[in-house]
Amino acid sequence: MSMFSNLTDKLESAFRTLRGHGKITEINIAETMREVRRALLDADVNYKVAKSFCDTVKEKALGQDILINVEPGKLMVKICYDELIALMGGTKVEINFAPNPPTVILMSGLQGSGKTTFSGKLANFLKTKRSKKPLLVACDVYRPAAIDQLKTLGEQIGIEVYAEENLKDAVGIAQRGVEYGKSKGYDTIIIDTAGRLAVDEEMMNEIAAIKKAVNPNEILFVVDAMTGQDAVNTAQAFNQILDFHGVVLTKLDGDTRGGAALSIKAVVNKPIKYIGIGEKMDAIDEFYPDRMASRILGMGDIVKFVQKVQEQYDEKEAKRLQQKLRKNEFNFEDFMSQLQQIKKMGSIKDLIGMLPGINRALKDVEIDENAFRHIEAIINSMTIKERRNPEIINGSRRRRIAQGSGTSVQQVNQLMKQFDEMRKMMKTMMKLNSAGRSFKGLPFGKK
Amino acid sequence: MRVASVIKDMGLFDIFKKKNKEEVQKEQESQLEAGLTKTKQGFFSKISRAIVGKSTVDDEVLDNLEEILVSSDVGVETTLKIIKRIQDRVKRDKYVSTSELNNILREEIAALMMENKTEDVHDFVIPAHVKKPYIILVVGVNGVGKTTTIGKLALQFKLNGNSVLLGAGDTFRAAAVDQLKIWAERVEVPIVDLGMNVEPSTVAYKTVEKGLEMGVDVIIIDTAGRLQTKKGLMEELSKIRRTIQKFGDKIQPDIPHEVLLVLDASTGQNAIQQATAFTEATQVSAIALTKLDGTAKGGIVIGISDQFKIPVKYIGVGEKVTDLQVFNRMKFVNALFKDADVVS
Incomplete structure (x- = not known):
């Protein structure tokens, strides 16, 4: 059953082995760190990231003066918590708004990561929480009914969607969408694109061409929080071609610990900016590294x-x-x-x-x-x-x-x-x- | 027309069809290999690196092997199991050279996957015990490719001479019904569509009713994606299942014949949670693993086969309609290890 228990349980049992020891030593920390590492791996944290994370924590723990009244287990939680926050970039990062509107935001990611839904959520968020006037541009010309999906979402949240049905020219649509947005006085233009595999050269060329054509202020890479060890490779491949600005983590409302997200930040060094936490259009939140660290450690999202x-x-x-x-x-x-x-x-x-x-x-x-x-x-x-x-x-x-x-x-x-x-x-x-x-x-x- | 019937009478048509099938099979095998290229490359270049400068399988090699397996999404539990098997073998045989590692690994992975005693299917056919219509209910979390899989499944069954009816049961996600309708048009099969925001169990009921009326061979019902933690939505699936069972006396008591859980191959260890929760709610009978071509980590296939009694029945290895294949464990292991010697 240990397979199904989550990271929190694992960490708890890992830290328990430290309980009763007055001091953290090379010997008693070894077993704990092995458990922590396995727990992180079970949470889909990238193997290398998990390893270096554990090394850092161990180093810090051994160097700590043990304060009176602080159990080693608790001390370890604290060190892990601090390290997790550091790993995720420390502080919240906003998206880049253009000094002279409109701000152009380009979405990218694999199939099924939740780009279209998130595009709607982001538009809604910027409209209601940032008083922006967003336009959505439907550039997923491949997946059946993807344009209809965005249009339906647009209707729900009262945001206009620019689309050219029956046209397969994503680059042209993006370009004309931005022009249209400018002419109508929209201050934010969000471009939804088709899902694509990083190995699909033709499709990667297409999104690179869209980037070149519309020169976005913000490129967001959307990734499913449940993604496994491959998350790092995918993020790297997208980053190489797009040099994106930030990451969006979707489907965090499930029971995934989202370990892959930690790895992405650690490997491509781009901040996670938003999270998706449900199917409704308001189920979006900004990303706070400290809160996420709490979630991973199972200490609850008390700040929130x-x-x-x-x-x-x-x-x-x-x-x-x-x-x-x-x-x-x-x-x-x-x-x-x-x-x-x-x-x-x-x-x-x-x-x-x-x-x-x-x-x-x-x-x-x-x-x-x-x-x-x-x-x-x-x-x-x-x-x-x-x-x-x-x-x-x-x-x-x-x-x-x-x-x-x-x-x-x-x-x-x-x-x-x-x-x-x-x-x-x-x-x-x-x-x-x-x-x-x-x-x-x-x-x-x-x- | 007459010529055609003569040819048919002479049995020529059958020969032609058979040959075609063999060709198709060959083509599928090469597609499977191509689809697994990334997995293979990731897997074996790493193994060869793990044993560089080593002549015998020792703790260091095993540690490296652990890293490779975990990094391929095999999962910690299953990885430890495989390592333990190899350890036992090293103990038994005293000395195991690294050049044998590929073979041993192949044997152990194959053995592990075969322990799961379910039968492999060989084609898109209606199982023998099924009284038609063969009802397939498709479930899974959001974005795994349920609708696409249904479109491809429909075509494959159709190509094998079955009449197919689809049910547009994802009445929740914006434009999901439209998406399935486009697939229905594309592969030219009828669809029951009651529009959006209709109770999905109503769609299921009407679809089966219509299927009986039309006398179709296969009925495939789509459902909305849902995260396995949403208890209310999981209960909805149970309800859909119960609704279909109302036709039990007309068809067979144990329907739907198949509850197909669609998993995204790039999903990590959460796939195990998904399989567990969906099985609890709807008694999943088979798994379709999608997007295997996009990941270097097909290891989840091994993990799932090890952890569950539920067979992986279909895999998606590409975007083309024919890239949905029936999954055969031996073929998978063979494809995974083909050319392995060249690499190492």
Whole structure:
């Protein structure tokens, strides 16, 4: 089964062998590093990259003065984390915008890497988050219905698509697309191209010709995050011909660790700029090396979590809630408003997955998003008095609530029980917080 | 017309057809070899480098071998298995020279792949136990080449004298239905298309219904790409399967006859996760491995064969319609090791 466990599990077991040792030595680190290397290989990190990564980590670890109170295992996690970030370029890198618009962006990549979908997402992102006015240009003249696909996406996000149906001249279309964009005052022009193999000389010549014809400000290489050891070769081949500016990592919403991405950055030394995290048009994000490092180490994407919570959270409401919690007055009305907040933030599973330490516990737990509907129904069937005073909900009230909400008494009981536990847990958390132990230091703190 | 029927009566037509088949087979073999060129080059130039200056297989050679296998996407688990076998052999035979390494490796890889006791198919034919229509449900993650594979499969079955009906079950991805329709036109087979955003199980139902009505031999149903972690979407696949099973008493209880999982050969170890999850949801019965021509790392074939009881049935080694082939393990190993001596 070890084959199917993910990198996090592997690293955890690797670091466990260090536990109990007071100090990192050449001997006790060897086994750990072998495990780390295998874990990285299982995550599709390129063999050579994994090897040199391990050498660096080992070197750093042996040179570290062991701080009192820091377990060697944790120290190793920290070193790995720092090295991963370094490997991925350290900081976030933006795409190049032309000083004099329009900015021309050229997409490239293998078949099925997700170029067309991503072109749509990028257009949508630049429009909504960067206040740009993008035009999409459909240059995939080979794959059946690829142009229709881009047009459909364009309609969905309200962005014009320049296409010339029945024409097979991708270079000409790109050129005329850019001219059209200029004449219509678009400030960003995104050119979608056909997928191609790096070994296909004719097709590689075509994209080189497109590059020459439109002189793009930004060339993005789109790569499937699930790609194996060949990712490095493919990236190198594309880079040789296009000298691209950045990498887009797609399909990161699956269970892949995206190890190939690490290798690409390490080998072609081009930054990863965006990630694709779902099928919807807003499932795009900028690439943060530190967050990705957290993901690889299974420490959760805590930064993202905090950010998301901040975006959605109403500070006043939070203060009010805190008061209530302190006084143990948290009731079903508050619970309901919390539910609404959570729902605004997106899928529960995504949200929980971003929390450090939770990954392991919840790995095999299927979160039923529908469960919230039942909970809402139950709370809606309570009287206002009941919502504010959960204590008064006795047996006969429970029966009535169950009937009114189309659930069973057991379901109502379950919710009452969960609610009770939640109240207790929140109280404990409040105490911890007021004692000055916030959750801020989590990544390397308590797990 | 009359001449044709005379020729046919005389059996000339059959001879002609047979000869043609042999030719086709030969052509396929050379295509397979050509498609694997990259894999071979990557594999063997590395092996020859691994043993430079070495006369006997020792730990260093084995370490290098480990690197080669892992770098070819064989996977850590399977790689360690192969290394262990060679180690055992070195122990048993005391001395193994590096010049024998190619042969040993070939034997061990072949043995490993043959341990998976499934039968190889030899052509695009309807299996003997199948009561027509032969229903194939095609599943996989996004971008692996499901629709393209369906187009090519349809043509191959058609060329072998079967009538084929397609079902446009990817009603989610923008223009996916159009893409399959273009394929249907191209290879001249009928298609059931209910447009976009229709419940895919409805498409599956209507397709089988239509197929029965038309009396076709083969029904191939497309589905939207989905990542194996999306439980809701995986459940949708189970539902499609259950819907098809409603025709169980009219056709055969165990339908769809084939659930074909399409995997991209350039996928790394996530392919194993994909195979696991899709098998859980839909009882995958066969694998089609696409884009083998584009990767130097065909090693995933070895990994998949080792880790799963599910046979790799079809492989894609090029863009041409005829570049979809039935997969034969021995042929694969032979193609992989052909010319190996020249390299080393």
